[in-house]
Amino acid sequence: MATTANLGYPRIGANRDLKKALETYWRGELAFDKLEAVAKGIRAANWKRQREAGIQYIPSGDFSYYDQVLDHVHMFGAIPKRYDALKTKDAQSLYFAMARGHQKDGVDVVAMEMTKWFDTNYHYLVPEFSPETVFKLTTHTTLDAFNEAKALGIHTRPVVIGPLTFLLLGKMRNVDGEGDALALLPKLLPIYQELLAELKKAGADWVQIDEPFLALDLTATQRDAYRVAYDALKSSGLKLMLTTYFSGLRENAQLAFGLPVAGVHIDLVREPKQLDAALKLLQPTQLLSLGIVDGRNIWKTDLDRALKLLGQAVTVATIDRVIVAPSCSLLHSPVDLANESKLDGEIKDWFAFASQKLDEVALLGRTLNEGPMAKGIKEALAENKHAIKARSESPRIHDSKVKERLNAVEESMLKRKHPYAKRIGAQESLLKLPPLPTTTIGSFPQTVEVREARAKFKKGELSEAQYDKFLEEKTAECIRFQVDAGIDVPVHGEFERNDMVEYFGEQLSGFTFTQNGWVQSYGSRCVKPPVIFGDVSRPKPMTVRWSKYAQTLTDKPVKGMLTGPVTILQWSFVRDDQSRETTCKQIALAIRDEVQDLEKAGIHMIQIDEPAVREGLPLRDADKKSYLKWAVDAFRLSSSGVEDATQIHTHMCYCEFNDIMDSIASLDADVISIETSRSAMDLLGAFVDFKYPNQIGPGVYDIHSPRVPKQEEMVTLLRKALEVLEPEQIWVNPDCGLKTRGWKETEAALIAMVAATKQLRGELATPKKAANG
Numbered sequence: 001m002a003t004t005a006n007l008g009y010p011r012i013g014a015n016r017d018l019k020k021a022l023e024t025y026w027r028g029e030l031a032f033d034k035l036e037a038v039a040k041g042i043r044a045a046n047w048k049r050q051r052e053a054g055i056q057y058i059p060s061g062d063f064s065y066y067d068q069v070l071d072h073v074h075m076f077g078a079i080p081k082r083y084d085a086l087k088t089k090d091a092q093s094l095y096f097a098m099a100r101g102h103q104k105d106g107v108d109v110v111a112m113e114m115t116k117w118f119d120t121n122y123h124y125l126v127p128e129f130s131p132e133t134v135f136k137l138t139t140h141t142t143l144d145a146f147n148e149a150k151a152l153g154i155h156t157r158p159v160v161i162g163p164l165t166f167l168l169l170g171k172m173r174n175v176d177g178e179g180d181a182l183a184l185l186p187k188l189l190p191i192y193q194e195l196l197a198e199l200k201k202a203g204a205d206w207v208q209i210d211e212p213f214l215a216l217d218l219t220a221t222q223r224d225a226y227r228v229a230y231d232a233l234k235s236s237g238l239k240l241m242l243t244t245y246f247s248g249l250r251e252n253a254q255l256a257f258g259l260p261v262a263g264v265h266i267d268l269v270r271e272p273k274q275l276d277a278a279l280k281l282l283q284p285t286q287l288l289s290l291g292i293v294d295g296r297n298i299w300k301t302d303l304d305r306a307l308k309l310l311g312q313a314v315t316v317a318t319i320d321r322v323i324v325a326p327s328c329s330l331l332h333s334p335v336d337l338a339n340e341s342k343l344d345g346e347i348k349d350w351f352a353f354a355s356q357k358l359d360e361v362a363l364l365g366r367t368l369n370e371g372p373m374a375k376g377i378k379e380a381l382a383e384n385k386h387a388i389k390a391r392s393e394s395p396r397i398h399d400s401k402v403k404e405r406l407n408a409v410e411e412s413m414l415k416r417k418h419p420y421a422k423r424i425g426a427q428e429s430l431l432k433l434p435p436l437p438t439t440t441i442g443s444f445p446q447t448v449e450v451r452e453a454r455a456k457f458k459k460g461e462l463s464e465a466q467y468d469k470f471l472e473e474k475t476a477e478c479i480r481f482q483v484d485a486g487i488d489v490p491v492h493g494e495f496e497r498n499d500m501v502e503y504f505g506e507q508l509s510g511f512t513f514t515q516n517g518w519v520q521s522y523g524s525r526c527v528k529p530p531v532i533f534g535d536v537s538r539p540k541p542m543t544v545r546w547s548k549y550a551q552t553l554t555d556k557p558v559k560g561m562l563t564g565p566v567t568i569l570q571w572s573f574v575r576d577d578q579s580r581e582t583t584c585k586q587i588a589l590a591i592r593d594e595v596q597d598l599e600k601a602g603i604h605m606i607q608i609d610e611p612a613v614r615e616g617l618p619l620r621d622a623d624k625k626s627y628l629k630w631a632v633d634a635f636r637l638s639s640s641g642v643e644d645a646t647q648i649h650t651h652m653c654y655c656e657f658n659d660i661m662d663s664i665a666s667l668d669a670d671v672i673s674i675e676t677s678r679s680a681m682d683l684l685g686a687f688v689d690f691k692y693p694n695q696i697g698p699g700v701y702d703i704h705s706p707r708v709p710k711q712e713e714m715v716t717l718l719r720k721a722l723e724v725l726e727p728e729q730i731w732v733n734p735d736c737g738l739k740t741r742g743w744k745e746t747e748a749a750l751i752a753m754v755a756a757t758k759q760l761r762g763e764l765a766t767p768k769k770a771a772n773g
Ligand code: GLN
Pocket: 441, 442, 443, 494, 500, 561, 609, 611, 651, 652, 653, 736, 737, 738, 739
């Protein structure tokens, strides 16, 4: 008999219950035992739901108050030194201090660093290692979860992050810089042995051991470490399900199946073609877990197609050795489609959230065992077939005009009329900017007043005319401030926008929005990505009205503000029936129209934000080139339809640029603004080394803190920039949008920024002394 498994379930609760409880607890308005009760309730509900769906391998230990990597740090006692003072406190104080920092009772420590979990939008806390790190099994989170489920009569398969992945996720600091965390493996393995032993003692038989790094590019040393580690764990007496996801095993397949583990899980959604190799390499005693239901998107599984792949597996391996599963943990899916009461019925029938995905997994398992004609199965498969067909044929998905237009895109549409060196002259004579022009990244404070007005408008308590008038007032105040402060290139302030992607999605065809499609981003923070279900087009101009209005209020050039195609794609649930490239280019054409309409409306400077370009980068080196090519093409398609004199800006923040510098340059934006202030202009190094040819606005202060930067600090940073860049290349701006800031600090900071700029302009005007060579 084939069996079914789940790899992890969303822990935020059906109504973001964990988020609410955590935030009340952090405010000191909820006792810890009350928070524990909420968590316990969520875990119990999740286990029961999975049992009821008919899942055989149900995970435990997949719940977390904040983050599963942090849970392991805590469990293994790998607590960074700076939290020493908190070790005497209760376990939860230490835990949340690592997650969020701690500033109380004379202790002042910052949180652990956070970064993206592979190519998802989930963020984990980065383990901090040093050669002195000692591991000690300190808490028993996984064991406790297993026992808690057992007490409810549910036998679970505990989930642990594998030892290699745990180390590779972390950062090792040696005295002389960054080191190799694998050096700690001999110290870590006994802890895993201990952990497995206590799970075994409690009655576990299988353990899901997550090793997503096995599906990434590995060095020879890392592969050897895999052999050493799993050799050390083979005597645990537990069956290990070595779990990989987000990419294919590829050249590591032999290594993975050669390890002494009782089963291997592979992601067939991301890489269906790895099935063949897996079937060849599967050892006679091993089970093969097939991730066939997409854990990272919201579409119903095409069960017919899934059954074909599963059928292929069953004919090679015996049916008893096949496990049907989601591709990865369902942590990355919204919880339950049943909570959507406002979704259009036709579209809703195309979706499956985590709860529905469990049913799909169970149905696939039953079909393998009982055949597609069995009672109940036949009907369910027919229903699925109907939904899949309806979606693929729906006129709401297909817009022949969009498809034709995309097919007709020519190389010339990806290019500005002339190269930058030629454009710059036309721009200078049109824009007439001073040296070191000052600007901002787009948004101004989204105050309570602004958010309340939007909420009232959405509820119908404000008429459209009233809301418009309110936004005009805010825009006018914002322009007035910028002009008075001496900002050379004002922006309208983005008061009309809730979010930089949602705002555009709401106005584009092919997008829809859920009420409750929340997915955990980090800690208690959740995001609700728009859904791109159909061909994307722009029925009418989206931002022209605001930019045009702002431009009537000043003689200075107002910068138009758009979100780029790659970022819109990256921060949405994307349709799975065509390539991401195609969808991205459809969005690009819509943005191109907007760019051209802005130009026609007299806006001669247009910023197209692309903060998400870097995070879309595939995990495997072999896949990077083709992504970068189409991502760059999409940006160029969106930005190239303008005259030479129209200046295109782009903005990127919080990412490593070094490895994609040539692609950033290929965007051919006239100006790029980047975040650099937190790393004191270190990032700028990438641009300098590359000899970036166009203009750059290195952020001169960090907008993520309410702290007002001093004029001298910004002067120092700008001097650094002037040392390595030509003065004509440099713009002066904060490092990101100001929407999360208050007006008071925003005003003070921008006034100081202008003062710093003026000081440097003065210095530039007086010729340098020749002596200092
Ligand atoms: N224009 C956007 C803003 O200022 C850019 C936001 C971002 O980079 N994430 O808010």
